[in-house]
Amino acid sequence: MSSNFDSVPVVDYALLSQGKEDEFVQQLRHAAINVGFLYLAHPPIDKKTLDGLLEYIPKLFALPQEEKDAISMVNSQHFLGYSRLGKELTKGATDQREQFDFATQHQCRWKPGDPEYVRLWGEAQWPEESLIPGFKDTMLRYLSQVQALSVTFTRLLSVAFGLPPTGLDQFYDVPQNMQHRAKIVKYPSLDDTSLTTTQGVGPHFDAGFLTFLLQASPHPGLQVQNLSGQWIDVPPIPDTFVINIGKGLEAATRGLAKATSHRVLSPPKGSTPRYSVPFFQNIAQRVRVTEHSLKFPQEVLAIKEKRGTEGATDSVNFSEYDRGEASGQANLIGRVKSHPDVGQRHYPDLFKQIFPKGLPAQGVAY
Numbered sequence: 001m002s003s004n005f006d007s008v009p010v011v012d013y014a015l016l017s018q019g020k021e022d023e024f025v026q027q028l029r030h031a032a033i034n035v036g037f038l039y040l041a042h043p044p045i046d047k048k049t050l051d052g053l054l055e056y057i058p059k060l061f062a063l064p065q066e067e068k069d070a071i072s073m074v075n076s077q078h079f080l081g082y083s084r085l086g087k088e089l090t091k092g093a094t095d096q097r098e099q100f101d102f103a104t105q106h107q108c109r110w111k112p113g114d115p116e117y118v119r120l121w122g123e124a125q126w127p128e129e130s131l132i133p134g135f136k137d138t139m140l141r142y143l144s145q146v147q148a149l150s151v152t153f154t155r156l157l158s159v160a161f162g163l164p165p166t167g168l169d170q171f172y173d174v175p176q177n178m179q180h181r182a183k184i185v186k187y188p189s190l191d192d193t194s195l196t197t198t199q200g201v202g203p204h205f206d207a208g209f210l211t212f213l214l215q216a217s218p219h220p221g222l223q224v225q226n227l228s229g230q231w232i233d234v235p236p237i238p239d240t241f242v243i244n245i246g247k248g249l250e251a252a253t254r255g256l257a258k259a260t261s262h263r264v265l266s267p268p269k270g271s272t273p274r275y276s277v278p279f280f281q282n283i284a285q286r287v288r289v290t291e292h293s294l295k296f297p298q299e300v301l302a303i304k305e306k307r308g309t310e311g312a313t314d315s316v317n318f319s320e321y322d323r324g325e326a327s328g329q330a331n332l333i334g335r336v337k338s339h340p341d342v343g344q345r346h347y348p349d350l351f352k353q354i355f356p357k358g359l360p361a362q363g364v365a366y
């Protein structure tokens with residue numbers, strides 16, 4: 001049987017409460033090693049919080065433009081805040097999406113003498129409470145539930161890789177010292193006359209360890225690239241998250257876990273906008289993933305060998321981890337590349353190294 005895939009597997013979180021952890025772990029192993037993507041059915045997020053968030057999303061984008069611009073990302077050394085449509089570029093083409101970057105609550109811990117990347121984590125910018133009452137509270141509740149899930153999930157993944165449940169703990173700091181980022185994204189349909197391409201977001205890998213994606217409207221558009229380079233649809237399924245592996249986890253597992261290229265196509269003419277909420281789980285900023293070596297059992301490595309190392313590369317490259325950078329530095333470089341105006345204002349030296357010719361017209365997203 002070939003390891004190639006033509007759909008993204010569904011793994012049911014309910015198996016765990018039915019005493020079927022082994023079955024769950026087997027399915028997770030296949031998804032993480034051969035596909036790099038899975039749907040997690042029945043995730044442990046409370047319905048009230050989720051429904052509340054879904055209701056707020058269109059209202060968030062409907063805020064007056066000047067109120068959105070008031071929390072523009074360029075104000076923030078943490079790269080948190082609002083980005084207008086068309087601010088990012090992937091594989092040479094503009095991404096047709098508008099987004100807010102938020103994050104779990106965190107006080108910036110940078111002090112003189114610390115590496116610059118410590119400044120990357122800190123307080124988010126929130127819209128004026130009176131304009132969208134209760135939104136901040138709902139979003140923070142959502143984020144803390146996804147954060148809790150991400151911890152549990154990492155332990156299950158560790159078992160799926162044949163390690164003890166705590167096998168991946170070395171990559172994290174204690175939860176109160178960590179920050180995770182989540183975006184709320186709007187993909188306008190092709191009716192929007194300001195769109196220049198059908199690229200919601202171009203082919204890319206996620207940078208971190210794990211991404212927990214909520215498809216927040218019933219629109220198709222998300223696609224992943226399989227081992228032979230075909231684009232496979234990942235349509236929304238009610239009561240699921242899409243979880244995928246980022247370049248950081250791929251590097252930490254020396255390619256056992258697979259980061260898979262993915263993209264989003266804009267909704268067609270006549271459609272309403274597509275919304276999504278990706279949550280990007282971070283690892284400790286000071287960790288250099290290449291300095292950690294995990295010992296996987298032979299039967300787990302055999303799955304990777306069978307998969308092979310070929311696979312689609314129709315994506316932007318991402319090599320900071322392999323070059324031995326601290327994860328915080330890898331992330332900071334990524335952020336400066338995708339939001340150069342923010343980088344120029346808050347990290348001018350790094351900006352000059354990355355863009356010696358000055359500010360490009362748009363960011364270059366991974």
Ligand SMILES: O=C(O)CCC(=O)C(=O)O
Nearest residue numbers: 185206222262264276278
């Ligand atoms: O909007 C989506 O469904 C995916 C977004 C994504 O891949 C990303 O922002 O990294």
Ligand SMILES: [Fe+2]
Nearest residue numbers: 204205206262
């Ligand atoms: Fe992504």
